[in-house]
Amino acid sequence: MTGLQDRLTPEQIEEFGRELDALRQRVVDDLGEADVEYIRTIIKTQRGLEVAGRGLLFAGFLPPAWVAGVAALSLAKILDNMEIGHNVMHGQYDWTRIPELSSQRFEWDNVAPAENWRHSHNYLHHTFTNILDKDRDIGYGILRMDAAQKWHPYYLGNPVYATLLALLFQWGVMLHDLEIERVFKGERTWAENVPVLRKIMRKAARQIGKDYVLFPLLTGPLAPLTLVGNASANLVRNLWAFSIIFCGHFPADVESFTQEETDEESRGQWYLRQILGSANITGGPLFHILSGNLSHQIEHHLFPDIPARRYPQIAAEVREICERYGLPYNTGPLRKQLWSVAKKIVKLALPGTPSGGPEVTVDPDRQLRAA
């Protein structure tokens, strides 16, 4: 049986790893003021949008003001979570030693506490990307996202669960940290969850307090309008974040791996798995910013800790490297990737392995394509 290890010859994989290491080093050596300036501009924009959005909702009795307020607030939340929060918490700006940009200290406008997320996302997901039973992002324990996941009648609800997850995405991310399914399997005790739970409740209380109690109350008679406005902004952000994130790992052709395949992985093999397990989304500069540059999911998975504004700059080179080694570089416009994800969610609701489709990602007979 051929697997991940056999994609490239040992010499090739070593050279491939070296090339990527060198690329990374070049970027790291070049980091400086421009990167800090960039993120500060984004932060300023985000804070400006937030203040404007909150302010406009005070005039929410005028429909255009309400709509504009919700739009500004949605954008603020999207920027906060994606281009700022996600990236800062990855440690992309730790080298600046600026406390506000420190991965250890940053807290985002989201009910999932930063500290829990850093563990489940930065560590678990980014280390074990797309390894079945290890990367808990594969299905978040609720969905069937890979044909190699055993079917169960429960999965008939796949599309329903996915829709709910999209609508309530931030709550999904929050609960994700509890690793409930591992508790049921006995791999994790309830006691271990107590501190996580405590953090979750504290954070969620603050977020709810501000969006659904304090700000509405402050607008007096407009309270219901403000509340709905804030809820809408949270919803917009949820849908957006869900779309971007699902397009990053679950379109057709993205591969998953078994634990055995990835035992004793070398640096080059790790890079290889990141590339095979991620997908990009094409679009303009504004789209990339709003997606937190996760539209460059491949580059992000190769180098999760370099500032995201660098991903577009190195994308062409990464793609060229992939081509040279005969590796896929999965990319496409948002609608194509979304459609592909949706199809997968529906197909995998049904038993068995969808036939003929490229959705079979754990390919038992991988060929030595580039050897």
Added chain:
Amino acid sequence: MTALLQQRLRGLASLAEALLTPHGADRYLELLDPMLVRREIRGRVVAVRHQTPDTVTFTVRPSRAWRGFEAGQYVRLTAEIDGVRRTRCYSPCGPGSGDLEFTVKADPHGLVSRHLHATTRVGTVFGLSAADGEFTLPSPRPERIVLVSGGSGITPVLAMARRLVVEGHRGEVVFLHYANSADDVLYRTELAALAERHRGFRVVHAHTHGRGGDLSGFFSKQHLAHAAPWFRDAETFVCGPKPLMDSVRELFEAEGLGERLHTEEFTAPPLNFDTEAAEGTVRFARSGRECANSGKPLLEQAEDAGLSPEHGCRMGICFSCTQVKTAGRVRNARTGEVSGEEDEEIQLCISVPVGDVEINA
């Protein structure tokens, strides 16, 4: 009335914090003006002068969270250089309230000091810490006091001298200052003015490489006896380059006066690590990383493991690298002390693991 007002204001401030969660009010205020922050301390430069070609002296007006300092203490000053925030300790020599005055000598190999020398302008904003340090005048004040300084080490002792003059200290104070040559003397006019205002205050200029001072050459017992023949009855405070500090310390030890000598140093003695006999594993709990103990300080081990914990001086002075050790024992590389308390705060840069250790980083 004012108490009520204050209460109201505090109430408003905490409401604002709740509304601006999770980022907090400062993250919005600083976008309007970096000096508006409430929790952190910042300082804006209001005056700059160059007393000598290789030094810069600047006055900083601190933001509202500043609580003042005692003469002799230091603050951690933070500047951003090519996107990276760098922190160093400097002793201000202002009168103790209001503005702070710093004098920094550009060290040819010093990243921060060279940057401060080259770029500090009126309007520059720095990050500041609260004042810290044990190098202060005891109270009640000693009758007789000897202040010894070398080069830009003058600032903490000058702060002490100014303080004593302001307080109308009645005893004798001798200020023995070392500079390379007459051209390198910092604060010459200030020192002269202090001596003028205070009867018991005497300034002695020593030049190590030039003539024209009251004394010449390096610090010696003769120098001290000349400047302050009564030094055995005095409390002595010294700050300056390492060789100066060392020779003062040696002399006082030899005289059995170690107790009466107070020193301030920003350069820690070199640390020795035994990287051969290291054993055990280091676990960084928050990030889930683990590595074999290399015997180096935890800060370096964390960095080798791909983490970048916050730090400043890397020699145990600034405490920016403090983290909670959740399990295991560490040795303090400066004192050699081994401690195994649970959930204890340790400085990563000077703590070496003894066997298995877990850090909450």
